[in-house]
Amino acid sequence: MNIHKNARLTPRGRERIVRQIDGGQTPEAAARAAGVCPRTARKWFDRYRREGLPGLQDRSSRPHRLYRPTPQPIVEAVERLRRQRFTGKQIAAEVGVSPATVSRILKRLGLNRIAALEPALPIQRYERARPGEMIHIDIKKLGRFSRIGHRITGDRTRQSNQRSRGKGPGLEFVHVAIDDHSRVAFAKIMASEKKHCATAFLRAALAYYESLGIKVERVMTDNGACYKSIAFRRLCKRLGLKHVRTKPYTPKTNGKAERFIQTGLREWAYARAYKTSRDRRIELPRWLHRYNWHRPHVGIGDNVPISRLGLSEDNLLRLHT
Incomplete structure (x- = not known):
């Protein structure tokens, strides 16, 4: 509930007034203690006697009946024209009502956005059948920092001054990979998002998955320049990987990587106040271990990702470090 900053009474304050009056105190005395007029105290007490505690809640100020409601034929005409993709002002000129009236009607019908016209x-x-x-591979930029940043302190002034003088710490690039079937993930912080870093990360990711007994067959990426490069294409061909690129402007196609990035930001990158970005970098391998070995994943029935690899007990003990 959005309470006005100068409100004298909240539902709890109203309850306190009616309890005092119900206990024998006069409305004048209860109103004086709460800083309101006696008429207000009587109003809430009368509503309390009629409706009980639910009657002390805030209500909409909209009248129960409109004096001159918009006729239903006009409402239907507004809806019909909107479905023909007329703008609000075009509908107003066509129907003969004000743009504000058209806006209210469209909002009530749920058609105030053009996107609402399309189902x-x-x-x-x-989900792929086997690990x-x-x-899925993607990249997330993160800013470097040498002290606790504004997300924790709320102070953006020093950061803005640094940027204006061209002395910002710069960026680092988190390259991520996640297996479509098992959700086992791998991530590494690289110097850039250029082709040489993308190819180096792909080699590192393949080595990691190979250490778990996973033979990678396909790689899905977005249409970033590093993934469209000749170097990346040649590496995929040399390693026998089929490279699949997402349809432009449809990140949901690569949704598992996108979701993993959001989880990483919430549970690793912004989870606590790191003193420097180096401390955050050091924490990444530890968080990845928790993600793969100990954190239940909703998308796979609240199991941990490593459980989907079908590893024997001996291999689990060997790999769990």
């Missing part, structure tokens, strides 16, 4: 596409969820059949 939402059904969510198509998919390694496809891994």
Whole structure:
């Protein structure tokens, strides 16, 4: 509930007034103690007697009946024209009402956005049949820092001054990979998002998955320049990987990597106040271990990702460090 900053009474304050009056105190005395007029105290007490505690809650100020409601034929005409993709002002000129009236009608009908005219596409969820059949790769930029940043302190002034003088610490690039079937993830902080870092990360990711007994067959990426480069394409061909790129402007196609990035930001990058970005970098391998070995994943039935690899007990003990 959004309480006005100068409000004298909240539902709890109203309850205190009616309890005092119900206990024998006069409305004048209860109102004086709360800093309101006796008429206000009587109003809330009368509502309390009629409706009980629910009657002390805030209500909409909209009248129960409108004096001159918009006729239903006009409402239907507004809806019909909107479905023909008329703008609000065009509808107002066509129907003969004000743009404000058209705006209120469209909002009430849920058609105030053009996107509402198109039915939402059904969510198509998919999952590869076995580990390694496809891994998703993406990149997330993070700012370097040499002291606790504004996300924790709330002070942006020093950061703005540094940027204006061209002395900002710069950026670092978190390259991530996640297996489509098992959700086992790998991440590494690289110097850039250029092709040489993308190819180096792909080699490191393949080595990590190979250490878990996963043979990668396909790689899915977005349409970033590093992934469209000749060097990346040649590396995929040399390693026998099929490279799949997402449709432009449809990040949900690469949704597992996108979701993993959001989880990483919440549970690792911004989870606590690191003193420097170097401390954050040191924490990444530890967080990845928790993610793969100990953190339940909703998308796979609240199991941990490593459980989907079907490793024997001996291999689990060997790999769990």
